[in-house]
Amino acid sequence: MTDGIIKGTGNSRYLKGAGWPSTYAEFKAMAEAGTLPFDLNGINAAGWQVIGSLLNKANLLSDATCSLLNIPTSSVPDNVFEKLALYVKVGDIRTTTRTNLGSKWLLCNGAKISKATYPTLAALLPSSVASLSDYNKVATSNVLYPQSMIYKDGVYICVTNSQILYTATPWITASWAVVYTASDGYSFHRVRYCNGYYIVVGSCNVNGYLYPAYAYSNSLTGTWITNTPYGTSYRGDLTDVLYCNSYFHFYGYTSDGGPSGVGAYDFYKSTITGTINAQLLLANAGGVQVATNGTCILLSCGGASPILVCSSGVTYTSISTAPATNSWTINKIEFVNNTWLLHFRYTSSPYNSIVCFSTAATPPSSIASNYVTIHHDTLGSCSPLLSIYLNGKWVLYYADPNYPGIDVTETQLVSGTTVTSSVLLPVGVTMTYMAGASDAPTPVMFISSSCYSIDPGKVTLPEISVDKAYNYIKALEG
Numbered sequence: 001m002t003d004g005i006i007k008g009t010g011n012s013r014y015l016k017g018a019g020w021p022s023t024y025a026e027f028k029a030m031a032e033a034g035t036l037p038f039d040l041n042g043i044n045a046a047g048w049q050v051i052g053s054l055l056n057k058a059n060l061l062s063d064a065t066c067s068l069l070n071i072p073t074s075s076v077p078d079n080v081f082e083k084l085a086l087y088v089k090v091g092d093i094r095t096t097t098r099t100n101l102g103s104k105w106l107l108c109n110g111a112k113i114s115k116a117t118y119p120t121l122a123a124l125l126p127s128s129v130a131s132l133s134d135y136n137k138v139a140t141s142n143v144l145y146p147q148s149m150i151y152k153d154g155v156y157i158c159v160t161n162s163q164i165l166y167t168a169t170p171w172i173t174a175s176w177a178v179v180y181t182a183s184d185g186y187s188f189h190r191v192r193y194c195n196g197y198y199i200v201v202g203s204c205n206v207n208g209y210l211y212p213a214y215a216y217s218n219s220l221t222g223t224w225i226t227n228t229p230y231g232t233s234y235r236g237d238l239t240d241v242l243y244c245n246s247y248f249h250f251y252g253y254t255s256d257g258g259p260s261g262v263g264a265y266d267f268y269k270s271t272i273t274g275t276i277n278a279q280l281l282l283a284n285a286g287g288v289q290v291a292t293n294g295t296c297i298l299l300s301c302g303g304a305s306p307i308l309v310c311s312s313g314v315t316y317t318s319i320s321t322a323p324a325t326n327s328w329t330i331n332k333i334e335f336v337n338n339t340w341l342l343h344f345r346y347t348s349s350p351y352n353s354i355v356c357f358s359t360a361a362t363p364p365s366s367i368a369s370n371y372v373t374i375h376h377d378t379l380g381s382c383s384p385l386l387s388i389y390l391n392g393k394w395v396l397y398y399a400d401p402n403y404p405g406i407d408v409t410e411t412q413l414v415s416g417t418t419v420t421s422s423v424l425l426p427v428g429v430t431m432t433y434m435a436g437a438s439d440a441p442t443p444v445m446f447i448s449s450s451c452y453s454i455d456p457g458k459v460t461l462p463e464i465s466v467d468k469a470y471n472y473i474k475a476l477e478g
Contacts, residue, residue, distance in 0.1 A: 004052025012047030110463030
């Protein structure tokens with residue numbers, strides 16, 4: 001503002017009167033009594049050296065300032081001082097010995113808060129699914145050691161060797177209902193929902209030998225039917241099942257004989273009760289790593305070349321090249337967040353790992369020229385466990401004592417950046433994530449003998465400890 005400076009010439013302002021008396025004596029008497037009516041009728045610029053800023057609402061407390069401070073436009077300057085004495089922005093942290101800051105402040109204790117309740121704060125807090133501190137760990141006694149899990153029609157369904165169980169609230173109540181217990185000798189390690197049927201695949205132990213087996217039901221709590229498609233004719237195991245291009249595909253291998261000899265197979269049928277057919281995918285190969293986007297199938301047999309693509313019926317074609325000229329094996333194939341992921345591991349120097357990504361609807365025919373590749377040079381010869389895409393972030397988990405968790409951003413995914421690890425997981429852990437269960441309200445991840453779950457609707461508060469004081473974070477405006 002600008003101070004006004006009067007010239008002192010007696011003409012700086014104007015007066016305007018009405019109903020003034022006609023004589024000086026009356027004028028004097030009214031002036032002395034304080035009853036002489038007049039208005040200050042503005043300033044006379046000729047009587048000023050400097051005309052000062054006007055004392056009005058626009059200059060003292062504008063509507064725009066009131067809006068910025070979230071106070072009524074009828075406020076007075078004292079309301080502003082009161083507001084500024086306490087005003088901070090959402091996300092600011094205050095250290096204090098007081099504990100009565102009110103409901104708009106949250107203690108920095110590492111608790112998880114709802115994104116819906118605190119949207120502004122949630123947008124400011126980092127969200128990383130790589131850190132185990134972001135997960136809820138459940139007591140070991142509640143863990144079922146599941147082999148596989150899916151989410152379907154509001155419930156979580158898991159298979160634990162010989163049993164199939166489900167719950168609506170995983171790990172919170174630990175109340176799992178058993179819907180099917182297999183007969184002695186049966187062991188299942190993959191559950192899927194395929195074309196109207198719940199299906200589990202695995203093997204049946206007869207006199208110490210394993211034979212391919214599966215079980216299915218059109219209702220989770222209905223009757224389950226067990227099937228060993230070739231009886232005890234061929235030893236082996238079923239490792240996965242998919243429904244694609246009008247066929248049920250039961251993938252597995254035989255280790256002693258087989259319809260076309262020992263090797264990896266696609267045992268397929270057009271209906272769940274129909275005749276089973278066998279297509280040898282690769283002779284003398286083991287388990288099948290397979291993924292589908294609903295119209296195409298991408299698979300590898302026993303980690304060996306070739307990588308096969310099926311985009312029509314049961315016809316498979318080969319993807320031509322490996323990601324690099326070196327001794328390698330493919331440990332895992334996934335389709336996550338509309339992205340094909342191929343995890344390669346070199347079996348000779350330099351012993352590093354590679355992940356190839358592609359977002360093509362049909363997997364490209366050449367890995368080297370059509371896939372974006374991320375090199376994990378520090379990973380050594382470790383094996384991949386799984387990939388997760390959650391809250392806008394990729395996390396690639398590997399079984400390695402030093403570099404098991406790879407936290408990959410969207411930018412790194414498309415640019416092929418070399419990334420480093422961020423989570424320590426022991427070698428030999430078993431890990432399962434609900435692949436294809438993006439609609440699940442609480443995705444669950446199993447790590448070794450413990451279970452961790454993460455809720456995408458929540459974020460974690462900072463955890464700050466100060467001796468003899470408290471740290472609070474501003475969570476809501478006001």
